[in-house]
Amino acid sequence: MTLLLALLLGAFALAACGEDDESTGGESTEQPSSTDGGGSQIQRDEANAKIKLKIGSKNFTEQKVLGEIYAQGLRAAGYDISTDLNLGDEQTALKAVKGGDIDAYPEYTGTALLSFFGKKADELPKDPEAAYEEAKKGFEGEGLTAFPPTPFTSSNEVAVTQDTADKLGLENISDLEGQSEKLTLFGSPECRQRLDCLLGLQQVYGLKFKKFVPVDLEQRHDVLTSGRADVSIVFTTDPQIQREKEVLLEDDKGMFPPYNSTLVMKQETADDVGPNFEKTLDMIQNQLTDENMQELNARVDLDKKDAATVAKEYLTETGLISA
Amino acid sequence: MNDFVDAIQFIFRSQESQAGGARIGGAENLPLLWDHLEVTGAAMLLAIAIALPVGLILGHTGRGAFAAISVSNVGRAVPSVALIAFFIAFFPRTSAFVNVTLALALLAIPPILTNAYVGVRQVSTDATDAARGMGMSHGQIIRHVELPLALPLIFGGIKISTVNVIATATIAPLVGVLTLGDPIISGSVYGRAGQIGASIIVAALAVAAEVGLSAVQRAVTPTGVKLQNPKRRAQTSP
Numbered sequence: 138m139t140l141l142l143a144l145l146l147g148a149f150a151l152a153a154c155g156e157d158d159e160s161t162g163g164e165s166t167e168q169p170s171s172t173d174g175g176g177s178q179i180q181r182d183e184a185n186a187k188i189k190l191k192i193g194s195k196n197f198t199e200q201k202v203l204g205e206i207y208a209q210g211l212r213a214a215g216y217d218i219s220t221d222l223n224l225g226d227e228q229t230a231l232k233a234v235k236g237g238d239i240d241a242y243p244e245y246t247g248t249a250l251l252s253f254f255g256k257k258a259d260e261l262p263k264d265p266e267a268a269y270e271e272a273k274k275g276f277e278g279e280g281l282t283a284f285p286p287t288p289f290t291s292s293n294e295v296a297v298t299q300d301t302a303d304k305l306g307l308e309n310i311s312d313l314e315g316q317s318e319k320l321t322l323f324g325s326p327e328c329r330q331r332l333d334c335l336l337g338l339q340q341v342y343g344l345k346f347k348k349f350v351p352v353d354l355e356q357r358h359d360v361l362t363s364g365r366a367d368v369s370i371v372f373t374t375d376p377q378i379q380r381e382k383e384v385l386l387e388d389d390k391g392m393f394p395p396y397n398s399t400l401v402m403k404q405e406t407a408d409d410v411g412p413n414f415e416k417t418l419d420m421i422q423n424q425l426t427d428e429n430m431q432e433l434n435a436r437v438d439l440d441k442k443d444a445a446t447v448a449k450e451y452l453t454e455t456g457l458i459s460a
Numbered sequence: 461m462n463d464f465v466d467a468i469q470f471i472f473r474s475q476e477s478q479a480g481g482a483r484i485g486g487a488e489n490l491p492l493l494w495d496h497l498e499v500t501g502a503a504m505l506l507a508i509a510i511a512l513p514v515g516l517i518l519g520h521t522g523r524g525a526f527a528a529i530s531v532s533n534v535g536r537a538v539p540s541v542a543l544i545a546f547f548i549a550f551f552p553r554t555s556a557f558v559n560v561t562l563a564l565a566l567l568a569i570p571p572i573l574t575n576a577y578v579g580v581r582q583v584s585t586d587a588t589d590a591a592r593g594m595g596m597s598h599g600q601i602i603r604h605v606e607l608p609l610a611l612p613l614i615f616g617g618i619k620i621s622t623v624n625v626i627a628t629a630t631i632a633p634l635v636g637v638l639t640l641g642d643p644i645i646s647g648s649v650y651g652r653a654g655q656i657g658a659s660i661i662v663a664a665l666a667v668a669a670e671v672g673l674s675a676v677q678r679a680v681t682p683t684g685v686k687l688q689n690p691k692r693r694a695q696t697s698p
Contacts, residue, residue, distance in 0.1 A: 258479070323636065326633070326642070326645065326646030326648070326649055327646070327648050327649060329477065329482040329649055330477045330478065330479040330480060330481040330482045331479070331481075332481075336481040336482070350638070351633065351636065351638070351642070351646065352633075352634065352635060352636040353634045353635070356548075356635070356636075359548075359552065360636070362552075363552030363553055364552075365552070365553075365556065365636070
């Protein structure tokens with residue numbers, strides 16, 4: 138299993154190497170002007186120095202980058218920050234924040250609702266704001282507070298290659314209607330029974346595919362680029378999307394529940410962090426769009442930079458801290 | 461014990477998947493079983509087509525055997541998962557079925573090759589000398605003398621390979637070839653009952669192959685060779 142992954146990832150890295158320089162440069166210059174919060178720098182407030190916080194994260198790329206971004210951004214605002222960025226899965230992270238091992242970590246609203254608060258997949262709200270409010274309420278019951286979420290959402294999405302999109306004129310998922318019978322869909326094994334996957338495509342969009350092939354999750358981009366799959370289920374923040382020129386189809390009927398990231402903190406800690414904390418947090422994360430998150434993940438997974446470096450790049454490129 | 465009962469139910473009765481929404485078990489197992497047999501059959505045919513002639517010729521001439529058998533044994537040392545990953549990574553455009561077949565064939569070759577070689581080597585030189593003395597060509601000696609006498613061992617090799625391949629074909633779903641390994645790998649869809657149920661089916665297949673091919677092995681054993689069987693001799697002489 139590990140060998141399989143290693144080989145596949147190796148193949149990815151090789152394939153991606155060729156076009157790095159071009160897209161890295163292109164994306165990063167676009168970032169600063171992308172949202173209104175851009176341009177203003179995080180102001181250092183010496184009063185924050187007495188507030189000690191430990192930021193945690195779960196054990197995968199996106200989480201580590203997020204953890205570093207929060208840590209470095211808050212440090213720039215004068216807070217006394219330490220990190221613990223490899224906590225394992227969401228249950229471990231939740232236990233750590235409740236037990237006081239860490240003070241805060243980023244969690245996805247969808248994940249929180251599904252795995253902490255016993256929501257069923259079909260009861261998940263489709264609106265990001267509603268999902269956040271619901272998750273926030275759940276966290277309150279645990280003595281935790283959830284700060285406002287990021288712009289990006291890290292959910293499943295339907296991806297096709299640029300060629301397929303052009304040839305079949307695909308833009309929205311509903312454009313697949315009438316064409317899906319000729320297309321092969323690849324997804325993870327669980328996809329068959331998930332509402333934000335094959336099951337949703339069948340029930341919400343009424344799509345029938347020629348064939349559904351479950352493969353190991355790690356191959357979700359490989360199957361597209363090799364031409365084995367016409368359509369593949371990927372994650373919205375996957376780094377390969379930009380690099381391999383894949384097209385994500387617009388979820389025009391709203392079948393994918395929101396997985397925006399929200400910083401979770403113990404209520405009593407949150408009471409002490411001062412009024413400027415939430416403002417700083419908003420500055421730090423309001424440019425974390427899907428595209429920016431893809432690019433940041435790409436720099437870690439494909440360009441092999443470490444999370445701390447990539448986080449610093451984000452903060453300087455968006456003008457939040459000076460280089 | 462409950463898991464076991466559920467597993468038996470999974471084998472025979474179609475039911476909802478773990479989180480609902482997909483049908484699993486019962487009749488849904490048939491396409492999996494079919495793909496499993498298909499990929500096993502294809503891999504075995506390919507392996508026999510390659511290993512048998514090579515093994516017979518090596519055994520007949522007695523030359524280059526060490527190199528050939530070593531090379532094929534190295535193939536056996538590489539885990540099949542790695543082989544499948546290797547094929548998928550380097551021939552991404554070839555269908556996954558072909559890639560899995562190639563990987564499984566490589567796994568199946570060494571026992572057949574080695575057994576065919578040893579089978580031919582152990583044919584008594586008296587028999588081959590007599591054949592040559594009667595004016596048989598090399599090809600005739602291989603076909604009419606060495607092959608029949610080596611058949612029991614050759615089928616032994618095929619039997620070992622078949623059982624190996626049946627068991628190993630369970631990893632094929634990793635690359636999208638849906639064999640009986642799917643319920644074992646996709647535990648979140650099939651649940652524990654599905655995992656155990658599919659394992660039971662695979663085990664039953666392996667046992668069936670073993671028993672079936674053993675019967676074939678006995679059937680193809682030449683009567684002359686059977687008479688040399690020490691057990692039989694013990695029975696006949698008081």
